[in-house]
Amino acid sequence: MKMLAFKTTTHEAQPAGIGAPVSAADMEALLEVPGPVEVETIGADWEAPITGLLNIKHPKAVAAGITDHKEPIKIYTHVVRHPTQGFFLVDTGVSRRLVEDPVGVGIGLMLRKYGGIEKMHARQSTAEIIAAQGVPLNGVFLTHLHLDHVSGLPDVPKNVPIYTGADEAEASLFLNLFAQGTNNHLLAGRPPLQELQFIKDPGGTLEGVNDVFGDGSFFAILTPGHTTGHLSFLARTVAGPVLMTGDVSHTRWGWDNGVEPGTYMQEREPSIKSLLALKALSERHPNMTVKLGHQA
Ligand SMILES: [Zn+2]
Numbered sequence: 264m265k266m267l268a269f270k271t272t273t274h275e276a277q278p279a280g281i282g283a284p285v286s287a288a289d290m291e292a293l294l295e296v297p298g299p300v301e302v303e304t305i306g307a308d309w310e311a312p313i314t315g316l317l318n319i320k321h322p323k324a325v326a327a328g329i330t331d332h333k334e335p336i337k338i339y340t341h342v343v344r345h346p347t348q349g350f351f352l353v354d355t356g357v358s359r360r361l362v363e364d365p366v367g368v369g370i371g372l373m374l375r376k377y378g379g380i381e382k383m384h385a386r387q388s389t390a391e392i393i394a395a396q397g398v399p400l401n402g403v404f405l406t407h408l409h410l411d412h413v414s415g416l417p418d419v420p421k422n423v424p425i426y427t428g429a430d431e432a433e434a435s436l437f438l439n440l441f442a443q444g445t446n447n448h449l450l451a452g453r454p455p456l457q458e459l460q461f462i463k464d465p466g467g468t469l470e471g472v473n474d475v476f477g478d479g480s481f482f483a484i485l486t487p488g489h490t491t492g493h494l495s496f497l498a499r500t501v502a503g504p505v506l507m508t509g510d511v512s513h514t515r516w517g518w519d520n521g522v523e524p525g526t527y528m529q530e531r532e533p534s535i536k537s538l539l540a541l542k543a544l545s546e547r548h549p550n551m552t553v554k555l556g557h558q559a
Pocket residue numbers: 409411412510556557
């Protein structure tokens with residue numbers, strides 16, 4: 264039962280017109296085979312309290328002597344190029360318009376006050392990243408609907424489809440009280456959110472997997488915890504599989520030590536489960552490149 268129903272957005276959502284659920288085993292059978300997708304990761308500079316990014320009360324963090332501080336982090340967008348499907352983004356980086364004119368792009372008062380927007384520094388605005396591709400942007404895949412993942416949306420043309428996890432728009436969290444108005448503004452005038460569909464994975468090693476283009480080249484992996492519908496993405500490239508974890512792990516230290524995020528999460532137990540499931544996936548496939556939520 265949802266006690267507090269603060270949705271991340273009230274923007275309309277519908278099942279995505281692309282992608283189909285597949286088993287984790289079917290995906291993993293392909294991971295040693297080079298694939299056709301290219302991934303380029305571009306980071307903007309930011310900082311956040313370590314207590315949000317990492318559970319510093321975890322015995323391993325205590326033993327390592329990690330104490331409260333501001334942690335330098337990145338806000339990423341991953342440019343994904345597919346030979347026939349075209350050019351997509353995973354998460355959106357930072358729009359310079361959002362930093363310079365937060366009111367103008369519809370950022371609510373609480374996020375303007377406490378969201379740390381003034382600390383966001385984009386060497387390349389999302390508009391420049393999109394323009395540099397020289398071809399139209401065919402879609403945006405969002406790991407989830409938090410400000411630091413939608414912060415490039417003001418630069419994304421209004422007609423571009425936006426793909427999320429199922430129920431991501433329904434995620435209830437007190438913080439969403441502040442996110443909802445802002446997300447609604449950033450999504451205004453856009454088509455309904457396209458929710459990628461999942462079925463419970465028969466093998467149970469992952470929660471669920473979706474073959475996004477139907478050719479085994481690019482997958483969405485359901486990784487709930489940070490938010491209900493949180494997604495990670497996996498691309499098969501010439502150099503091997505590339506896993507984009509999103510906020511399953513914000514930090515390098517958290518990933519390396521198997522310690523989950525701090526206060527920035529909806530539910531702790533699923534969050535830990537998702538982290539350990541992705542770590543196990545990467546250990547089964549040592550040639551996998553892992554790109555974390557907010558650190559290299
Ligand atoms: Zn984040």
